[in-house]
Amino acid sequence: MTRRKSISDEDILERALPIMARAGPAGFTLADIAAEIGLSPATLLQRFGDKKTLVERAFAQDNERFARWIADLPEGRGEAATLAVYRAATEGFHADPDPELADHLLWLREDIRDPVFNALARARFALFRAAILARLPPLRLPPEEVARLLDAQLHGAPIQWAIEPSGSLTDYVMQSLTTVLRLAAD
CATH class of the missing domain: 1.10.357.10 (Tetracycline Repressor, domain 2)
Structure with missing residues (x-):
């Protein structure tokens, strides 16, 4: 039995x-x-x-x-709707240099080198990028390129902040993303 x-x-x-x-x-x-x-x-x-x-x-x-x-995620289009997705994605990390962030980065190696983890990471990236593309405001640059730049900023800004913290991680990332988005806008 x-x-x-x-x-x-x-x-x-x-x-x-x-x-x-x-x-x-x-x-x-x-x-x-x-x-x-x-x-x-x-x-x-x-x-x-x-x-x-x-x-x-x-x-x-x-x-x-x-x-x-x-x-x-809430629907919508424009700068505020786009940034709301990023805000929601970063709010899981805390306001001080966060051991959780460093722990998360330990898995990055697996996402890069292991075929199973790489496929999972690419699937997450594709879902996230599609959500961003659906919300972007009118831009002077191609939306796909702006979405890739925003992704790069989203992934790079937390590392920069972790080394040189200034304010909360969410605020730091949001300021960086806002700057990139406004540079790409009309």
């Missing part, structure tokens, strides 16, 4: 993701995750096969959450 699962795979992945994000790719074991969730490492192996599969599935599930977040 098969035992009934006390926690779904989806719940395990949701609860494991913050542990993984905080520790970075090499900073946790299946035993760490199992202990936090209240399962045995053997249960995780039985359900997911190995650590890499668990991590890939957790981030794939997070991409699904991200897609729902994107779909739920």
Whole structure:
């Protein structure tokens, strides 16, 4: 007789993701995750096969959450609507130099070098860029190019801010994005 699962795979992945994000790719074991969730490492192996599969599935599930977040964003067009998307994306980080931001950057290497993580990152970028393109005001530059410049600023400004913090991260990023958007506008 098969035992009934006390926690779904989806719940395990949701609860494991913050542990993984905080520790970075090499900073946790299946035993760490199992202990936090209240399962045995053997249960995780039985359900997911190995650590890499668990991590890939957790981030794939997070991409699904991200897609729902994107779909739920308010509609609109113009500078304010565009910047509202970026504000919502940056508000998860805190006002002081944030260890969470540094932890997040640990995963960037995986997004670049690992084919599965790279595909997940490209999918997130495509969803986010489509949301921006749908909201951009009239511009003198091609909208696709402006969206790429805004993406680059969104990803670069937090790193710059983390090294030389000035005000809150959200305010710093928003000021940078506003400047780029206004340079591209009519």
